[in-house]
Amino acid sequence: MAKRIDVSGLTAYYGSHKAIEDISMTVEPRSVTAFIGPSGCGKSTFLRTLNRMHEVTPGGRVEGKVLLDDEDLYGAGIDPVSVRREVGMVFQRPNPFPTMSIFDNVAAGLRLNGKYKKSELNDIVEKSLKGANLWNEVKDRLNKPGSGLSGGQQQRLCIARAIAVEPDVLLMDEPCSALDPISTLAIEDLIGELKERFTIVIVTHNMQQAARVSDRTAFFNLAAVGQPGRLIEIDDTERIFSNPSVQATEDYISGRFG
Amino acid sequence: MDTSIQTTDAPPPPPQPSPVEQKRAARGATRPGDRIFLGLSRGSGILLLVIMAAIAAFLTYRASIAIGKDDANFLTTFEWNTGLVPPEFGIAVLAFGTIVSSVIAMVIAVPVAVAIALFLTHYAPRRLAGPIAYVIDLLAAVPSIVYGLWGAMILVPHLNGLNGWLDEYLGWTGIFSWDGLAPRSMLTVGILLAIMILPIITNVSREVFRQVPRMHEEAALALGATRWEVIRMAVLPFGRSGVISASMLGLGRALGETMAVATVLSPSFTIQTSLLDPGGGTFAQNIASKFGEADELGRDALIASGLVLFVITLLVNGAARAIIARRKEYSGANA
Numbered sequence: 001m002a003k004r005i006d007v008s009g010l011t012a013y014y015g016s017h018k019a020i021e022d023i024s025m026t027v028e029p030r031s032v033t034a035f036i037g038p039s040g041c042g043k044s045t046f047l048r049t050l051n052r053m054h055e056v057t058p059g060g061r062v063e064g065k066v067l068l069d070d071e072d073l074y075g076a077g078i079d080p081v082s083v084r085r086e087v088g089m090v091f092q093r094p095n096p097f098p099t100m101s102i103f104d105n106v107a108a109g110l111r112l113n114g115k116y117k118k119s120e121l122n123d124i125v126e127k128s129l130k131g132a133n134l135w136n137e138v139k140d141r142l143n144k145p146g147s148g149l150s151g152g153q154q155q156r157l158c159i160a161r162a163i164a165v166e167p168d169v170l171l172m173d174e175p176c177s178a179l180d181p182i183s184t185l186a187i188e189d190l191i192g193e194l195k196e197r198f199t200i201v202i203v204t205h206n207m208q209q210a211a212r213v214s215d216r217t218a219f220f221n222l223a224a225v226g227q228p229g230r231l232i233e234i235d236d237t238e239r240i241f242s243n244p245s246v247q248a249t250e251d252y253i254s255g256r257f258g
Numbered sequence: 259m260d261t262s263i264q265t266t267d268a269p270p271p272p273p274q275p276s277p278v279e280q281k282r283a284a285r286g287a288t289r290p291g292d293r294i295f296l297g298l299s300r301g302s303g304i305l306l307l308v309i310m311a312a313i314a315a316f317l318t319y320r321a322s323i324a325i326g327k328d329d330a331n332f333l334t335t336f337e338w339n340t341g342l343v344p345p346e347f348g349i350a351v352l353a354f355g356t357i358v359s360s361v362i363a364m365v366i367a368v369p370v371a372v373a374i375a376l377f378l379t380h381y382a383p384r385r386l387a388g389p390i391a392y393v394i395d396l397l398a399a400v401p402s403i404v405y406g407l408w409g410a411m412i413l414v415p416h417l418n419g420l421n422g423w424l425d426e427y428l429g430w431t432g433i434f435s436w437d438g439l440a441p442r443s444m445l446t447v448g449i450l451l452a453i454m455i456l457p458i459i460t461n462v463s464r465e466v467f468r469q470v471p472r473m474h475e476e477a478a479l480a481l482g483a484t485r486w487e488v489i490r491m492a493v494l495p496f497g498r499s500g501v502i503s504a505s506m507l508g509l510g511r512a513l514g515e516t517m518a519v520a521t522v523l524s525p526s527f528t529i530q531t532s533l534l535d536p537g538g539g540t541f542a543q544n545i546a547s548k549f550g551e552a553d554e555l556g557r558d559a560l561i562a563s564g565l566v567l568f569v570i571t572l573l574v575n576g577a578a579r580a581i582i583a584r585r586k587e588y589s590g591a592n593a
Contacts (some may be wrong), residue, residue: 056479085482095473099495107505108491110483158477 001061002029002199003069003086003168005050010064010126011040011228012049014057019045021228023064025218027169032191032200034210034237037220038252042229043203046220047171050201051087068168084224085113088198092174094154096161102129103142109165123165129154133158133190152183159190163198170194172202176209188213193214208255219249298386314568321562327555332562338527338544340556349563351527355538356567357443360512362448363455368505370452371459376489377461379467391464398457406521409450410442414522417441417449421534436534442524445533445542450518455508462507466500467493497583506578513571518541535559562570 004028007225012020020042027033035043048054051064052073066073073150075081088109095104106125117126125142129135134156138149146157155175162170172191176184191213204210210217217236233246244250325332327345335348374394380388418441425436474492483491494501519540525547528535545560552560 012313042380053476053480056476079483081484083482084480089480091473091476091480093473095477095479095559097491097495099498108478112481112483112491161477161481187414 002013002197004029004067005169005199005201006067007050007167008065009077010049010062012045012054012062012064013060015059018228020049021230022221025231025234027201027216029199029214030195032195032198032213033216033234034214035201035203035208035220036205036207036220036252037229037232038222038249039205040229041220041224043220043221045229046175046231047173047201047203048089050169050171051089052083053089055080056221062072065148085109085165086167087169087171088162088165090155090158090170090172090175093178094158095149096149096157097147097213098156100146101143102146102149104156105146106160106164108161110229113165116221125160128160128164129157131163131194132156133186133193134160150183152179152186155179155183155187156190159194163194167198169199169201171198174203174205177205184209195244207241211237217241219244219246219252221248221252270412279288285459286535317561317565319567320558321565322560324555328559335482336527336529338548338559340552340559345555345559347559349541351529352396352539352541352544352563353566353570354529355523356513356540356542356570358444358533358538359447359451359540362507363451363512364505364509366449366452367456367508368501370464371456371508372501374456374460375463375467376493378464379460380485391461394460397453397537398461402454403521405450405454405519406518406568409446409518409522414441414446415449417446424534430529433533435532439536440524442522442536443531443532443534444538446521447519447523448533450522451512451515454515454518455511457511458511458568459501459504459508462504463497463501466497466504502578502582506575509574510571512519513574514542515540515566516546520546524529 005025007026008024010023011018012019021048023127035047037043045054049068050073052062054060054062062074064074068083068086072078073087086119092221096102097108100108103125106128106236107116107121110124126135126139129138134153137153138157146154149157155178159170159175176187179187188209191200191202195215202210202213214237216234217237217240219232219240220229221232233240235245238250239245241253244253274279324340328347329342329344330337330346330348332348334350335346336350338347338351339345340347358565374390376389382390421436421441425435428434429436470493474496478488478491520543522537523539523543525539526541527539530537540562547563548556549560
């Protein structure tokens, strides 16, 4: 199921403002790629171009190519809705549907995709909650609202919701930034398990987190405020954190700026 | 602890405050500004309760005089003859007419208002949404007598076609049969009331839909929801209690609307099984058209009917609150 992402010459705009410019990279299937860089460098914008969420923002538009295996996500006749069913996303703040129960939250994406028998739904919901390491904590209260869970549990619920539809790719936009250290650890462990099945891309402000969870790390930077963000380098995480090939990366990682 | 910074020349400790003062201090009302504000706000709250109680007491007192003299059953009689000896009057027709016309108005107005609100918040381009919202606000500013005149002079003559159509296809139900009289009927009143309550329901719903957190909509979008599915998954459930509240505001106006109904309806103390036949009445319309010429007993009788309207309104509001409270833990409030 996991697919390769191949981005070439991608530029994204908010209205007339160019947010990121000419980004090219390849993300291997069944790997974790972390995006790091200072605030405003366009990591989240770039992430959102990978499932066509960028264009949801008023004025948002994209130039360039994003290939998922061999299919161009921005090709003519590609429906953004079907792209988002293949590329799942987890957001910065946990956002379970407040009006739905835990069960319905996980089943939400499935119900969009078509008809399932009750027993099939039960199986997939259980499997997804187990996949998100949440099953044991919620199995006795699946009919309670998802908003009653703790922040960390809510985020894992959102991960369960995203993986329930078996996407090819899972995008995570600073998934731990609103969580306490213990919940963060739980999510990081989970990311390690999920990469067996999915291609994962994660934006993080926490460099230790990038070092802990990712196989590859991409460093983004911008020349000055108002300038578009660019991809400075992407390499094996070990190399980025020990011996990066660009000085700016080393400066950022060693805390000299940003 | 501040004992550590006390010096030898510190003033002696102030006398212990009395228990009352301690209590007051705990409430944070020790400064003059706080005390004045507390007094003002508490006074306003109490004044409101006193006024409500006074209204209820007045209505109940005058109503009880009238009901005591009523020779017929006040709740089930299809008559309003306060001049008879002994007088006979009852609110059956008024209750029926008030509820039926308001229900028709709600059935028409709520779906349209929700649709307009969704269009304005989720479909319309911003350049279009502003002017449309403004026009809807204007609808709310039109005085009800103007609606009444428009209803009587424009709406009534133009509803013959609709009435004929309803009679032809749905006449067999009895509810929509029509014998060709000018449609100064419950349906016409309901349609007019629907137009009148549309702005308030639209505006409140629009505010509620606008407050749906962006992150809930993005959650649905990221799952591969179409725009309509986003609305169904994130917007409508979040706005549900708000739409109910909005509808109750509208219903309150429909129940109590006076001039427009009095201008359009051709009143009678009969219950028409067909919504298309003229006749019937509502509480407010009946009070407005009879109050001027009523004698003392007549006025008391009308006040008694007003009390019933008051009670109906309270019941409707209570029911709405119960509906909202039932799913409170699922509301967006604790997200």
